[in-house]
Amino acid sequence: MKNKTSVERTSPCLAVRILRSEAVRSILSSVLCIIGGILVGAIILILLAAFSEDIPISDAFSGLLIILGGPFASGNTADILFNLGDMLLEAAPLMMTGLSVAIAFKTGLFNIGAPGQYLMGAMTSLLVALSIPTTEQNAFFVWLLALVAGVLSGMLWGAIPGLFKAVFNVNEVIVCIMTNWIAANVVSWIFSITGDRYINIAETKTKFIRTTASNGVATPKLGLDKLFPGSNIDISIFIVIAIAIVMYLMINKTTFGYELKACGYNKNAAKYAGMNEKRNIILSMAIAGGLAAGGAALWYLNGKNDFLWNTYSSLPSEGFNGIPTALLAGNNPIGVIFSATFLRYIDKGGFNLAGYTAFNEYVSDLIVAVIVYFAGFSKLFRDLLVMKKKRKNKIDPGK
């Protein structure tokens, strides 16, 4: 009898138990952030429509519907399937850069170097995929080799900030920013030397590198292109989801992941506990670099995507977009899968906007920015949820 009451006290009812769990609270607070972001976006659209003579107020509402509809707002079934497929394809590299930033954050590092790592991965995988003739080698083998080479190059490039941090105690943010621009120039330099061999002269697109499909190298599609006709979708999204799960297990369930996290929480304590903190910092950055580069490799090994080679004055946005992706997911690798998909979803909606209303695709960027701003104090939301629970428990202690 006594035993039963104590059990009841610690676990009141299923609903409260679910609400109390950390995971559910994180998801709830993320959903709150998203709702807040959409509301702010809606207010801006309505205000703009109300005060501008050229924009009818109906545009604000239809615009909002188009954004929230994502790929589903694109009209007929064929367009929807095409956009949905492209959305999943585009989500994969974003997930990878998001994972890259998230893993680094988990280990106490700010990986703002994802753009540079992304470029290195793109260059290496393209070089490998286009250099080995598929007439002599199995195309799948070349694909795998290119992917692995891309990831390795990113790991090496990512290890540089880690090395500077571990050995010279230089802030990783500054080294990441410097290596980004160095990577942009190195990539352009190398392609300017190798020249005609890789540049897409056949299709007179000399600003771009040849697609890997010209060498017969492409990520397997396994029939997905029939499911989403017209889109370039391949299995990269599934590869990335598997990687995200592996990362989740590594960070949360292995000694190695624990060590990486421990060095992030307190370098000195980790050292005192006998961990090799320098090695762990370098490894964390190398893993982050490998993930970002893997995203680029998967994107360009798709076989159809163009790579702008003379990129010395700009950095790829996929790299920087990894930061909001990770933040929105609360740096949880599993969460990154959903946040990246959501970001691409809302992107597709924004893309449709200019065609139908007086607004443009930047509305979705606006909404994402506000969501990230709210995500900054999602801890506050979470704490509020907990406080409510506690108060409830206080009110009915009779249970």
Add this chain to the structure above:
Amino acid sequence: MVFLLQKTLIYAIPLLIVALAGMFAERSGIINIALDGIMIFGSFIGAVYVYLIQKNDLLTGHPQIVFMTAMLVAAAAGALFSLLLSFSAINLKADQTIGGTALNLLAPALALFFIKVFFMQDKLVMPKDIGFVILNGDMNSVGRVFFDKAYVSTYIAAGLFVLLSIFMYKTKYGLRLRACGEHPQAADSVGINVYKMRYLGTTISGALAGMGGYIYIATVAGGTCEGTVAGMGFLALAIMIFGNWKPLGIALGSLLFGLLKCIGPTYSFLDINGDGICALKELNMPMYFYNIIPYVAVLVVLAFTSKKSRAPKAEGIPYDKGAR
């Protein structure tokens, strides 16, 4: 050579102002990773201001006054925009990196959204050129570096640099600001309002970054606002760390970086000692090589000097009165 130094000065000035902006926020204890975003917002509002002034034929014939007022407008916009960061970081104790990243996303989205809604294109070009201050064409080479083809912003920035350094190190407010970045609890215990000082630091930071953003698009980017400052805000952050969170270090850092950075676009006609031979061109290295030099130089210098590097102790940690 004179041309290179003129270029350097033009490039280094926004870098200096924005790195100083970063310093003010971080010395008060707030990591301002939003420098890039605040620059974009300031540049956007400044460009809109100049567009409106020129469209309505106000202040015609006074380009320098337009320039200076636009800098003020951009500074005000930057200060207002940075309040978003202060509010989330100081009042709501949010993660400052997230708040800053949000501002970095928000500024280009806002700028491009409004530019596209109202101008039907992706960029806003200020209609008329902003002139150089040309005092006298007939000078020796040293004079030409500083007084020929220089913008009025150069002198204002130099003045601000001196004033802000004095503020930081010779006034009680500067001392209080720095105390809040080192040990806010100690500062609070002697009656300093930590929240207020951090608001002050971030707002000064926002004003400077906004102004720097406008200077950037008006001088370096040739008067075009495209919702980007080419990563200048992040570079300024790096220069601030490079300069060890101190004004003099930042000034040296931005001038050195500016000089190395400007070799890239000018090396092919760069005549260092005036003998008519372009030595760097004779080396036959591609432009990319010269582009990489400034970044590698920063890394090498940091590797050797980082032992002395010391960030403000309390930066990035939300101030909690109750915490011990």
